[in-house]
Amino acid sequence: MKKLTTLLSAALVSATMTAGAYAQDTLALVISTLNNPFFVTMKEGAEKKAAELGYNLIVLDSQNDPAKELANVEDLNVRGAKVLLINPTDSDAVANAIRLANRASLPVLTLDRAANRGDVVSHIASDNVAGGKMAGDFIAGQIGDSARIIQLEGIAGTSAARERGAGFAQAVSEHNFQLLASQPADFDRTKGLNVMENLLTGNPNVQAVFAQNDEMALGALRALQAANKQDVLIVGFDGTEDGIKAVQGGRLAATIAQQPGEIGAIAIETADKILKGDTVADHIPVPLQVISK
Numbered sequence: 092m093k094k095l096t097t098l099l100s101a102a103l104v105s106a107t108m109t110a111g112a113y114a115q116d117t118l119a120l121v122i123s124t125l126n127n128p129f130f131v132t133m134k135e136g137a138e139k140k141a142a143e144l145g146y147n148l149i150v151l152d153s154q155n156d157p158a159k160e161l162a163n164v165e166d167l168n169v170r171g172a173k174v175l176l177i178n179p180t181d182s183d184a185v186a187n188a189i190r191l192a193n194r195a196s197l198p199v200l201t202l203d204r205a206a207n208r209g210d211v212v213s214h215i216a217s218d219n220v221a222g223g224k225m226a227g228d229f230i231a232g233q234i235g236d237s238a239r240i241i242q243l244e245g246i247a248g249t250s251a252a253r254e255r256g257a258g259f260a261q262a263v264s265e266h267n268f269q270l271l272a273s274q275p276a277d278f279d280r281t282k283g284l285n286v287m288e289n290l291l292t293g294n295p296n297v298q299a300v301f302a303q304n305d306e307m308a309l310g311a312l313r314a315l316q317a318a319n320k321q322d323v324l325i326v327g328f329d330g331t332e333d334g335i336k337a338v339q340g341g342r343l344a345a346t347i348a349q350q351p352g353e354i355g356a357i358a359i360e361t362a363d364k365i366l367k368g369d370t371v372a373d374h375i376p377v378p379l380q381v382i383s384k
Contacts, residue, residue: 119172136352140359157184219254227262283310305334345383
């Protein structure tokens, strides 16, 4: 009987330790949307690194809705997550979700898009300002200064759209581009198509398009093809699989390639360091490159 009691006690201790370890080993990744190849690749990079380092990773899709984003973070209180990795739907609106995590003493890392308020341990992203400037410099190298340009902007209020636009504005000024129009298409392929169709009506003499992500670039491509304007140079941003294929096929001139999988992987590595008590940088840049044919 004594031996049985000892065995039961050992089993109970083992189960308790296992449950505790499981809770400590759980990370949460809240993604703005999984209806975008860029963020799917980011998720996959995070999942691969989490498996490699022995973490359980919860992935939640905010569906580009700040209210859903907040609900996702609220849900983490009962899911045992020890670090929150969040790719904001909006740099302002995400503050509510981050403050909720702050109150729960949950360390927060932001991915790709920054948060304008709330306590964040580290921001992991490409240098979007540099990327926007790279896009403009590439256009100048292909067409020359004073080129007639249309810009398709991302979701207003996101740091990515603001920073890419700021970098491109530097190139516009430096190369004396004629910016015919600059309008949001919300990082969406269908909206990129519709906005480009509308802008072409008043700007038929456009020479180049800078789209702040590949999805909008591919939408703009369809609009230009339908208008029989295959000579218009298009530059996207992100280096998604579809974007790179379009560059290789000669349909897009270039894409400013981020490494979304690397962003996800570095985020997991950073969370691992935090849980081990290591110091991490408040901003961790991920390199960019121009991909052209």
